[in-house]
Amino acid sequence: MIETVATTAYDDQKPGTSGLRKKVPVFRQPNYVENFIQSIFDTIGDCAGKTLVIGGDGRYYNREVVDIAIRMAVAAGFGRLIVGAGGILSTPAASNIIRRHGAIGGIVLSASHNPGGPTEDFGIKFNTANGGPAPEKVTEAIFARTQTIERYMISRQAGVDVDQIGSTRLDQTQVEIIDPVADYAALMETLFDFGRIAELFGSGFRMAFDAMHAVTGPYAKEILEKRLGAPAGTVRNFKPLPDFGGHHPDPNLVHARALYEEMMGEGAPDFGAASDGDGDRNLIIGRGIFVTPSDSLAVLAANAHLAPGYSGGLKGIARSMPTSAAADRVADKLGIGIYETPTGWKFFGNLLDAGMATICGEESAGTGSDHVREKDGLWAVLLWLNILAARGQSAREIVEAHWREYGRNYYSRHDYEGLDAEAANGLMEALRAELGSLPGRAIAGLEVAAADDFAYHDPVDGSVARNQGIRILFEGGSRIVLRLSGTGTSGATLRVYLERYEAAPDRLALDTQAALADLIAAAEAVAGIRARTGRDAPTVIT
Ligand code: VG1
Numbered sequence: 001m002i003e004t005v006a007t008t009a010y011d012d013q014k015p016g017t018s019g020l021r022k023k024v025p026v027f028r029q030p031n032y033v034e035n036f037i038q039s040i041f042d043t044i045g046d047c048a049g050k051t052l053v054i055g056g057d058g059r060y061y062n063r064e065v066v067d068i069a070i071r072m073a074v075a076a077g078f079g080r081l082i083v084g085a086g087g088i089l090s091t092p093a094a095s096n097i098i099r100r101h102g103a104i105g106g107i108v109l110s111a112s113h114n115p116g117g118p119t120e121d122f123g124i125k126f127n128t129a130n131g132g133p134a135p136e137k138v139t140e141a142i143f144a145r146t147q148t149i150e151r152y153m154i155s156r157q158a159g160v161d162v163d164q165i166g167s168t169r170l171d172q173t174q175v176e177i178i179d180p181v182a183d184y185a186a187l188m189e190t191l192f193d194f195g196r197i198a199e200l201f202g203s204g205f206r207m208a209f210d211a212m213h214a215v216t217g218p219y220a221k222e223i224l225e226k227r228l229g230a231p232a233g234t235v236r237n238f239k240p241l242p243d244f245g246g247h248h249p250d251p252n253l254v255h256a257r258a259l260y261e262e263m264m265g266e267g268a269p270d271f272g273a274a275s276d277g278d279g280d281r282n283l284i285i286g287r288g289i290f291v292t293p294s295d296s297l298a299v300l301a302a303n304a305h306l307a308p309g310y311s312g313g314l315k316g317i318a319r320s321m322p323t324s325a326a327a328d329r330v331a332d333k334l335g336i337g338i339y340e341t342p343t344g345w346k347f348f349g350n351l352l353d354a355g356m357a358t359i360c361g362e363e364s365a366g367t368g369s370d371h372v373r374e375k376d377g378l379w380a381v382l383l384w385l386n387i388l389a390a391r392g393q394s395a396r397e398i399v400e401a402h403w404r405e406y407g408r409n410y411y412s413r414h415d416y417e418g419l420d421a422e423a424a425n426g427l428m429e430a431l432r433a434e435l436g437s438l439p440g441r442a443i444a445g446l447e448v449a450a451a452d453d454f455a456y457h458d459p460v461d462g463s464v465a466r467n468q469g470i471r472i473l474f475e476g477g478s479r480i481v482l483r484l485s486g487t488g489t490s491g492a493t494l495r496v497y498l499e500r501y502e503a504a505p506d507r508l509a510l511d512t513q514a515a516l517a518d519l520i521a522a523a524e525a526v527a528g529i530r531a532r533t534g535r536d537a538p539t540v541i542t
């Protein structure tokens, strides 16, 4: 039985950097979830006979919303639903399934690296037929629809058991509950030399993978331990928990501290890695060396040809604007295109679809390729393993050799979380107003070469995205970028990105924060962070 339910619009359903993210109590308001999902379906238009993928990262409220999404998709007349068993699909696995099964799109439930629980975060993302996050024109259309919505449709028929793999017919819709891991693991086998990586593990190579009680656990267990033969125990915290064990599933030096300390300590394993809530990010730590995501992107791009899936070379590299320029040097050397996009994976989709870029990355620990249309945490870890196996060197040797060859882009991000939104907006507005007068001025001893508010002109569809972050470029190539996060759910988060390039062979092993000290001082001098936010130190330094 399909019921049409009258509803009234909410005014705050505007998707941010990566979908609609709010606290669980906000999603629990009457019809809040239903309004947003119906707005997605109304934006798709005629859903009759089409295929939709549904899954999420297993966080608190995932099951309830999977059930609502299935019922509403049945009411919308979809021909086929593909749902991860237990309501589980990592973001990259969902992207792969959408592509592989010719779906019109997918609903991916996640707030990624944000904490989970009854008063924590939840999120709904919509991915389009290419498997990627909906581009801005689609998210804007969904948002517009949420503003005028007056009804939604839902099936009140008995639902399906999402824990039971199999296929059930509900009205005209075939609902398939699938193994969330199988298609993804098969795809990884086509890209990487599993035989060689298995030999590496067979030779005593030790790895620590922290799944942070998030969605990657089942994927990492199957691939690393079962298929590649890594010893049992290689994958830790592998059981997805609704509250991620009370932690932030954010693979950085703050939230994955235990892994970091182990990797820096005596008797560390050869290689350490972690991934985030929805499995699209990665943290890479070699024995005795943290690899910044920007460096990781550059190293992966420079060595990708060692993996079978990339042996033909790369078409181009794309990186988000705040990501360091380390990858640009690799692209120059390879003689391939380099593209600089705003923050958020949705901006890579056109470049990947057009065959202009093969590998993409963000400083926030997202790396991926044209195998799907999302960043992919485990993919990055497997490419690293393939490179380690092929080169027969440690992560540290590989990174240090990379710096010797290309120079080093010292890089750090300072986050100020939970700021008063007005104060944060005021800071950005004041900076924006000053941009024109900055070039030629000296700030904390550094001369400004150029300053702007980044605007992206998509080379494929000509769309323009403005106000994507303030850049202050100094003489000599150093820079500061400031932007506000678009994924937070309370107050505002200011992100300050700092970068300096060094090529002198005796200056490649400096302490990162020390190497960036004058830029840190310049950021404070130009933005007045302390005075405007009342904070005298960042919340998180990565
Ligand atoms: C952050 C990161 C960005 C990433 C986004 C979604 O966005 O900076 O690089 O694409 O999260 O990643 P923001 O607007 O908070 O800076 V995930 O893993 O949360 O889907």
Ligand code: CO
Pocket: 091, 112, 113, 276, 277, 278, 279, 280, 281
């Ligand atoms: Co994520």
